[in-house]
Amino acid sequence: QVQLVESGGGVVQPGRSLRLSCAASGFTFSSYAMYWVRQAPGKGLEWVALISYDGSEKYHADSVKGRFTISRDSSQNTVYLQMSSLSAEDTAVYYCARSLGKHAADYFGMDVWGQGTTVTVSS
Amino acid sequence: DIQMTQSPSSLSSSVGDRVTISCRASQPISRYLNWYQQKPGKAPELLIYAASSLQSGVPSRFSGSGSGTDFTLTISSLQREDFATYYCQQSYTKPYTFGQGTKLEIK
Numbered sequence: 001q002v003q004l005v006e007s008g009g010g011v012v013q014p015g016r017s018l019r020l021s022c023a024a025s026g027f028t029f030s031s032y033a034m035y036w037v038r039q040a041p042g043k044g045l046e047w048v049a050l051i052s053y054d055g056s057e058k059y060h061a062d063s064v065k066g067r068f069t070i071s072r073d074s075s076q077n078t079v080y081l082q083m084s085s086l087s088a089e090d091t092a093v094y095y096c097a098r099s100l101g102k103h104a105a106d107y108f109g110m111d112v113w114g115q116g117t118t119v120t121v122s123s
Numbered sequence: 124d125i126q127m128t129q130s131p132s133s134l135s136s137s138v139g140d141r142v143t144i145s146c147r148a149s150q151p152i153s154r155y156l157n158w159y160q161q162k163p164g165k166a167p168e169l170l171i172y173a174a175s176s177l178q179s180g181v182p183s184r185f186s187g188s189g190s191g192t193d194f195t196l197t198i199s200s201l202q203r204e205d206f207a208t209y210y211c212q213q214s215y216t217k218p219y220t221f222g223q224g225t226k227l228e229i230k
Binding site: 037044059062107 | 124155157159161166167168169172173176178210212214215217218219220221222223224
């Protein structure tokens, strides 16, 4: 079945780095744009990053630009989020999600979501 | 960035009620508007995309409307499993921002 499984979360000290992974299965990974979305404790959803289906285009929210980088490896059916210079404001559940539309049609929302991985930034 | 504002932030309703949630964009976004439902401790689920298209598997009591800057999610007859938080999201211009959410509670 179509599935996304995130990993890599944990407790990290301020200023340190962490890499999140999202393993995809059950669909043609290379046909879909992929997203990272986060949710701080008790707060709403925040769009973090998007990578196009072929990896040629990447977009990051202003709040993480220059610190986080989204990437993908189609040979591994995996999307990554490299996070650096972490601060307490980055504490959240991080979800990866798949674009509903294929290829360049990344504007129809996100139809498949992982269960989330929790990142806690604390000394 | 485009700001998305939902109203109300919370509401209490009863099973069987008709409920409407509004979402306003800070600039026109055509029909590039999506709605999600999130239950506590769970990932969001896509309900509506492109303002009014029902995602596969979503009950027909959910509907969406609007274009430009003003959008509406309607639940025609609330069921117990619909009590959750709802988010709108624009997908017109990156970053694809979310609204702050509307928490729907049982009266």
